[in-house]
Every structure is written in structure tokens, then in C-alpha cells.
Amino acid sequence: MTYEAVIGLEIHVQLNTKTKTFCSCSAEYGARPNSHTCPVCLGLPGALPVINERVLIQGVIAGLALSCEISNFSVFARKNYFYPDLPKAYQISQYELPLNKNGHVMILNEKGREKRIGIIRAHLEEDAGKLVHDENPKGPSYIDFNRCGVPLLEIVTEPDIRSPEEAYRFLVAIKEILQYAGVSECNMEKGELRVDVNISLRESGEEAFGVKQEIKNMNSFANVRRALEYEIKRQARILRTGGKLKQETRLFDQTKNSTITMRTKEEAHDYRYFPDPDLVPIVIEDEFIENVHKKLPELPEQKRDRLVTHYGLTRYDAENLCTSYKIANYFEATCKNYQQPKKIANWILSEVMKVLNQEKIEIDQFKVTPSNLRELFDLLDSGVISGKIAKEVFSLMVATGKTAKIIVEEKGLKQLTDKDHINKVVDEVIAENEKVVSEYRDGKMKAFGFLMGQVMRKTKGKANPHLVNELLKERIENK
Amino acid sequence: MGLNEYTIEQLRPLLKGGEVIPMDIIRDLGQAIEKDNQHALPLNTYVSFDIDHISKGIASFDNRETLLLGIPIAVKDIINVVGTKTTCASKILQDYVSPYDATAITYLRQNGGIPAGKLNMDEFAMGSTNENSAFGVVRNPYNREKIPGGSSGGAASAVAGGLAVAALGSDTGGSIRQPASMCAVFGIKPTYGRVSRYGLVAYASSFDQIGPVTKTVMDGALLLEAISGYDTKDSTSAEERTPRFSSNIGRAIKDVRIGVPEEYFGEGLDEEVRKNVEKGISILKDAGAIIKPIHLTYTKYAIATYYIIATAEASSNLARFEGIRYGTRFVDTEELIELYEENRSRGFGDEVKRRILLGTFTLSSGYYDAYYLKAQKARTLICEDFKGAFKEVDIIVTPVSPVPAWDIGKMVNDPLQMYLADVYTVPVNLAGLPAASVNCGKTSEGLPVGLQIIANHFREDEIFRTARIVEEVVR
Numbered sequence: 001m002t003y004e005a006v007i008g009l010e011i012h013v014q015l016n017t018k019t020k021t022f023c024s025c026s027a028e029y030g031a032r033p034n035s036h037t038c039p040v041c042l043g044l045p046g047a048l049p050v051i052n053e054r055v056l057i058q059g060v061i062a063g064l065a066l067s068c069e070i071s072n073f074s075v076f077a078r079k080n081y082f083y084p085d086l087p088k089a090y091q092i093s094q095y096e097l098p099l100n101k102n103g104h105v106m107i108l109n110e111k112g113r114e115k116r117i118g119i120i121r122a123h124l125e126e127d128a129g130k131l132v133h134d135e136n137p138k139g140p141s142y143i144d145f146n147r148c149g150v151p152l153l154e155i156v157t158e159p160d161i162r163s164p165e166e167a168y169r170f171l172v173a174i175k176e177i178l179q180y181a182g183v184s185e186c187n188m189e190k191g192e193l194r195v196d197v198n199i200s201l202r203e204s205g206e207e208a209f210g211v212k213q214e215i216k217n218m219n220s221f222a223n224v225r226r227a228l229e230y231e232i233k234r235q236a237r238i239l240r241t242g243g244k245l246k247q248e249t250r251l252f253d254q255t256k257n258s259t260i261t262m263r264t265k266e267e268a269h270d271y272r273y274f275p276d277p278d279l280v281p282i283v284i285e286d287e288f289i290e291n292v293h294k295k296l297p298e299l300p301e302q303k304r305d306r307l308v309t310h311y312g313l314t315r316y317d318a319e320n321l322c323t324s325y326k327i328a329n330y331f332e333a334t335c336k337n338y339q340q341p342k343k344i345a346n347w348i349l350s351e352v353m354k355v356l357n358q359e360k361i362e363i364d365q366f367k368v369t370p371s372n373l374r375e376l377f378d379l380l381d382s383g384v385i386s387g388k389i390a391k392e393v394f395s396l397m398v399a400t401g402k403t404a405k406i407i408v409e410e411k412g413l414k415q416l417t418d419k420d421h422i423n424k425v426v427d428e429v430i431a432e433n434e435k436v437v438s439e440y441r442d443g444k445m446k447a448f449g450f451l452m453g454q455v456m457r458k459t460k461g462k463a464n465p466h467l468v469n470e471l472l473k474e475r476i477e478n479k
Numbered sequence: 480m481g482l483n484e485y486t487i488e489q490l491r492p493l494l495k496g497g498e499v500i501p502m503d504i505i506r507d508l509g510q511a512i513e514k515d516n517q518h519a520l521p522l523n524t525y526v527s528f529d530i531d532h533i534s535k536g537i538a539s540f541d542n543r544e545t546l547l548l549g550i551p552i553a554v555k556d557i558i559n560v561v562g563t564k565t566t567c568a569s570k571i572l573q574d575y576v577s578p579y580d581a582t583a584i585t586y587l588r589q590n591g592g593i594p595a596g597k598l599n600m601d602e603f604a605m606g607s608t609n610e611n612s613a614f615g616v617v618r619n620p621y622n623r624e625k626i627p628g629g630s631s632g633g634a635a636s637a638v639a640g641g642l643a644v645a646a647l648g649s650d651t652g653g654s655i656r657q658p659a660s661m662c663a664v665f666g667i668k669p670t671y672g673r674v675s676r677y678g679l680v681a682y683a684s685s686f687d688q689i690g691p692v693t694k695t696v697m698d699g700a701l702l703l704e705a706i707s708g709y710d711t712k713d714s715t716s717a718e719e720r721t722p723r724f725s726s727n728i729g730r731a732i733k734d735v736r737i738g739v740p741e742e743y744f745g746e747g748l749d750e751e752v753r754k755n756v757e758k759g760i761s762i763l764k765d766a767g768a769i770i771k772p773i774h775l776t777y778t779k780y781a782i783a784t785y786y787i788i789a790t791a792e793a794s795s796n797l798a799r800f801e802g803i804r805y806g807t808r809f810v811d812t813e814e815l816i817e818l819y820e821e822n823r824s825r826g827f828g829d830e831v832k833r834r835i836l837l838g839t840f841t842l843s844s845g846y847y848d849a850y851y852l853k854a855q856k857a858r859t860l861i862c863e864d865f866k867g868a869f870k871e872v873d874i875i876v877t878p879v880s881p882v883p884a885w886d887i888g889k890m891v892n893d894p895l896q897m898y899l900a901d902v903y904t905v906p907v908n909l910a911g912l913p914a915a916s917v918n919c920g921k922t923s924e925g926l927p928v929g930l931q932i933i934a935n936h937f938r939e940d941e942i943f944r945t946a947r948i949v950e951e952v953v954r
Contacts, residue, residue: 039579043799045572046559046581046678050714078795080842082819087805089798143804272842274851277685277792279714 007161020149022049033144041149043087063100065181098123118158164228211245311341333370481507494548501549524637528596545591553643556597571826581678590705599633625884628658635662653904656916660879660929671911672717675710683789700724733767738872759919759930785905787854794838883926
């Protein structure tokens, strides 16, 4: 008997806005605890929420990027539950009438086949505060309300996902789309993207769904994959031995790569949703949606296609560059009006990526700007420096932050093209290596390489290799 | 006569001419309150009246061109005034000091009003008697054995008893009109959206409105002008210009069409109340108004509809008072659930707990459709009722309360009977309409009876001119 996994995801994404959802407090991450608070986000008695229009626009952009239908009429609802990080004891969310619904994202699954993952809804809600527990388990807990009221988009997928790998790929795709659309940075470390999964198993060929388990607390896409892999094995083992699953919410334990029960269905909350009487329904005209649509930034799929058609890159290179919209943008900025974009693509994918990986930084923290990199290529193309020197200059650029021109100047790395100078060195090398020269004349072609190397060494690699080749041959063969 | 006995209208020229300064009024108020406290049965209208704090408000005030010219206005203790306690007459907020002004208070200050003292009330505005206060019952100045009405009982009693020049109350299901009726003062609940709710501690958000409780109709008009206006901080605030309500006072009502809904004069209406209300209607008729019998057929569903929706909203609005962020912490425990349960059990009074439980139940999964959703549908029908009626008439008049003020303690153990007494006031809140209570006479026992005057949305001007006609004759 084989089992099929049925997986659906719930993804919370922090929308990129300057201020919070219902007040004018800053939504910036990392400020001093409770410094970004006011009567509204602290839920002071009598305070009232007012929707930040920017949140709506970001919500619509996200909806369009996820191919959703945007609702002309949607409603905020209160989700009631008690928890210390929730000062009003309810979260303003959307329930029956969400902003976005019926969307989808296309992914390539592990069989290389295109697959459509449906999105049931993508609705707006506010974040809660953050509990900070003392190191001492008997010690106090603190609440930081800076995050409270920060706008979130909750994306709920159809149960269309069939494997941990598909879940992983879907998450990568969603992240790319939302980053490209400019609605979220999706930085998991900053809590800008959080994922809960629902998974059930059923016998292959069966239509009905099995008993659903919700898993929380995964802090990376890789952990989502691991949690699902574990959960499939766990559930299959129970079913295979004739056991029955109970619907429950489980927590992923990353130290053990396993999941543990958090609460059972009986303990599930009744959130008592109802429309928030403090907020009027959100009415969005078609014209508004069209305007947002017109200004919608290029999405990953479109960008990949354009890098292939416009710059003549291979599909493979285009995909690699587009894994981050920032790198793709860096590439485009570097090769503005440049004739051989392929060369720049290669350089970014090898040299630049190497540095980013080594230094564990993002490209927007990278010292070498697109125009700096472009200058390096201009020096290379005009013959001022050789390819070998170019790599040396590049590492100095990375190390010092100086421009290519300045480094070439300071270090005297200009390519040597003076024939007389090179001839002098060639003569020296021939005089010092008579034996090798005669071997070459006897037909040992390898010997020529050695002599070339000697000339390059004596010129510290600066001699133009074509000239060295030409002059060396001339000298040896004419004697 | 102390300045505490004066109306806003009487004080304005005195303040303008410099014969009286705001502090003189405060002093007289302070003395009157002090004197009343010596009474064997004090009215107990204030939760706090801090002369030092009020003086600070006066010190920062210097404008002789404003509407209110420095007149002290007492404030129901559910409206936030910066630097003062906002207790909502609840133990759970007994030590809560507000760090901000409600928008109505901001506008009041801009118009020269001085917030002066916080008034007693039913806890979280839940009640019709002012018996549900953590700070003791309020008494009716017309008969101290009787209730003043509620929940703005402190406001009505203080204004009627000369312990306030005028007051701001709040009305969710009749909380301004019913005590105004029982204490023979003028009280108006404005159109939903006319006055910002920002800073009014929410009981039932889709009904709550702040409104004036005053000695006269003119004072009501002046005070409403001072607190009205659009507020970007309240999404349900209306972008409506504030008319000069006071300029409507004295205008004739000849040919004004006045509807009298049959459903408001049926079973349960006290005979003496009926007579007084009918007298009020005849005054209007004598003044040239056209009296038309009308029907508001869904009235019988109003109480049930109101108590389902209002308690549902309340259960959510009051959830934040749990002793962690807000509310007194009565126990020291490390168990989170126990902390919630203990604080809320000890902090809230019985009526508040009753309504929280009711609302929690009707919103629960499995019951939502049968109660909350159905109530919303009934609410729409009640709105339609009024919409239809206002095609035929300009004003609707009804009783405010089916009975005059009753004895303190009489109905404490019969909450259902008490809810039923709201029958004439809650439909107005369901429809978001403006309505006022103006005194139209007294019972043989000397207890005041109010006439309810209801107008179409944002037509408070019609209410003021109609109320004035009654006031002139009855006074």
C-alpha cells in the first residue's frame, strides 16, 4: 500500500510599508522595544483603528502578483483570543470576505513538470507583539509591541502540493514573486515570512482527504521540507500499522528533526470571528485595481524570459541570476549598453557569487557597485588590463572598495604593450634558457609555454599575452 | 443662586463680559458637590472631581472668542481625558489614568469647554439604573430613593441636581435619553458618526455615541456644536459639516410632519407616562405640526436584536481587560489562564459578566448564524422601517421609557425586565438615528417623564427646534 501526501500551506508575509496597518507608528524592524507604539497599536481603551492606504495597495499588488481575483468589497473581522502579545485580545484580520482570492502560482516540480498550486485566499491582517522570555525560566517575560499592528498578508494555498520538495519549490517561488513585486523582503530571520503547513496522507488513488495535521514553528524553507518528510514517515507508519490519526497541531523541533503535539482538536480555539464594527468595509473600484496593475513590477517569470530574449543568456544563466531580483537587477545595471552581457553574467555567477557566499552578504551590501564592475570590464575590453590581472583587480576592489581605475593606477597594473620593453625581456629569457629554446627548436612544442610563462613572470603578468606570443615566436624562429 | 445652577446660555454673556471667570464656576460646583456629599443620601454623581487638575485646564485656557468661553463640562467616566482616571465605573480600571484626550474632548477644549470631573455611570455603560457601578449607586434628585436611570445616570443626576453646568454622556441603547427622561434634563444621542468615538471606551462599537446632557435644549445645541465633527482617527466618523444647531432654536414647527408610531404605545406603557407623552404631542400639534399615526412594524424585534449585537461586540471590546496590559491585577500567579480568569472574575461586576457571557455565546461557532447573523438581518429590517417612515414624516415622537424612575434595588434581580425597559430607545441605536429626550411633564408622584424626539440621519436641527417647543410650554 502506498500513501500520497496532501499538503497545503499557510504563509504569513510582512508587507513592506513605512507605517503600521491601523496607526502611523513606524513598522521598522529592530528598534528599541516598545518605542514604536501608540494608543492604537497598544489597544488603549477607546483607541480606534484606521486603515493605512499603503497597506491596501501593497495587498492588491500582492494579490495581482499571485494571480488572484481582487475583491471589490472586503471586510475586516476580529479574531478573538487571549494571549499576552495581543493587547486588544483580538487580532484584526479578514475572514468571510478576504481582499484576494482564487489565485495560483506555477512551479516546476521534481519531475521537471509545470504544476499549478492554487491559492484560496490572500488576506490582510495585523501582526501581534513579541514575547521575550527571561533566560531564567522562573524569571519574568517581557512584551515588545513594536511588531504589534505591522501589516501581514496571509496566503492560504489549496491542498495541491504532493511532496516536501514541491512545498519547498512553491515557497521559493512565492518568495521570489513577493520580492519582485516589492511587497515584502520575505526575510525569515526578521520574521517577515512565516510558514505553517497542513498535511494529511491518503492511499494512492483515493479521493477523500485523510486526517489533517497542522505543523508550526519552522524557521526555514529547508526545515519545512524536513518537517514534511518526517511527518509523512510518521503518519505512514501509524496508518500502515492500522493506527488512527487525530487532528492536531504539532510543533517542529529542529534539534531532533521531528514534530511533537502542541494541541489537539478539542483544544483548538474558537476564534468567534465577526466583522470589526470599528472599520468600514474596504471598497475597491476596478479603476484602482487597473492602476495598480499597470504599475506592477516585472515578476520573476517575465524577468527570466527577458534576460534570455534581450541579453541572449541561456535559460540556465537567466534562472540563476533571477533567484534574487536584486542580483538580476545588479546584472542589468552592470550591462547597460554593453555588447557582451554573457561575459558579465558569467562574472557575476562565478566571481561575485563567490564573494557573496564567502562573506555571507546580500548583493546590496556588496562593495562593488554595478558601475564599478562595469568599469573593470571596460578596462579589460580596451586592453588596459589582461584577464588575469582583472581577477586580481576585482579582489582588490572587494577588499578595499576602491574603483578599478584607481587600483590599476596605484598598483601599476596596466598591461605592458611596449614592444621594445617586451623584446628586451624576451631576449633575457632566451639567454637564460638556451636549453629549453633548443628543445623547442627540436620540435618540443610544450617548451614554448614554459618560455611564455617566464616572460609573463618577469613582467609580473602585465605583458599583453598576444604580444609576448608573437614576439617570442619571432625571436626564436628567426635565429 | 450659585453659578452651578446656571445654564451654558446664561453663563456665556457673563464670561464674555468678564463678570464671571471659569474658576468662579468651578468653585461653586465644588461647593455644591461638597454640600451634596453631606446629604444623608448623596447623589454620588462623580467618580472624581479634582479641582487642582481642573484648574490646570483653566490655566491653559485663554480665549474669549470661543463657543463655550471656559465653561466647565462634566464628563462621563467612559470618555478619556488626558491625565485623569478613566475607570468606566469598574474595579478593573480603578487605577487606569488615560494618557490621551478623546477627540470629543479635544474638540470641546478647542471650543472653550473645560473638562471638569468624571461622572459616575453603570459599569462600562451597561445598565439602565446606575446601580451597576463599582463606586456606588447614583440617586435621582427628584426622589433620592429612586434611580436616576442609566447608564449616564451620573450625568443626568448631576445636571438636574445642579452639580454640573452640563455634561457629556454616551448612549449605546438609550444611556443618555433614558436618564435624561428620568431626571427631567435634555439629552441627545447624535446621529452615529456625528461625534467621533475615538477615546470613548467601547461598549458596543456600532451603537456607541457621545452626546450632551444639559439643563436646556439650547445648551444641548451649543454643546453638540462644540464636540461634533469629522475625525480621521475614527473610520466610522462622518464627513459631515457641523450645522449651527443653536440657530434652529426658536424656529416654528408649523406644518412639520410628526409621526407617532402605534407600536410604541402598546402594552407595558405606564398610564401616567402615556398621558404626559400625549400632552407633549398635543403641544406640538398646538404649535402647528401635523401629527400622523405611523407604523414601525419590526419594533418588537428591537430588544432581542440589540442585546445580541451589543453583547457580541462587548464580549470582544472588553476582552482586553485581563490584568496584563489593562486592568488591575488582583492575583499573583504564574498560570496564564488562571491570571485571566481571576482578574476578569474579580474585576468585572455581574451585569458586565452577564453581557460578556451572552456575547461570547452568540458569537461561538455553531451559534453565530442563528444569533449574530440573524440579528444583523433584523437590524437591517429595523433600519428599513425607519427609512420608510421618514419618507412620510420629518420627526417621530415616542415615550423614552415605559415607566418613570423606579426604586433603587427594585429590579436588580430581574435583568430581563430591565432589558425590556429599553424597548423605546434601542431601535434608534440600531438605525444610527439621532434622538433626544425632552421633559414633557411629571407623574402624580412628581417623577419626570421624557418625550423622545427622533429625526432622520444628520437632522439634529429638526430635533432641537421641536424639543424647544415642548420645553417652552412645559417649563
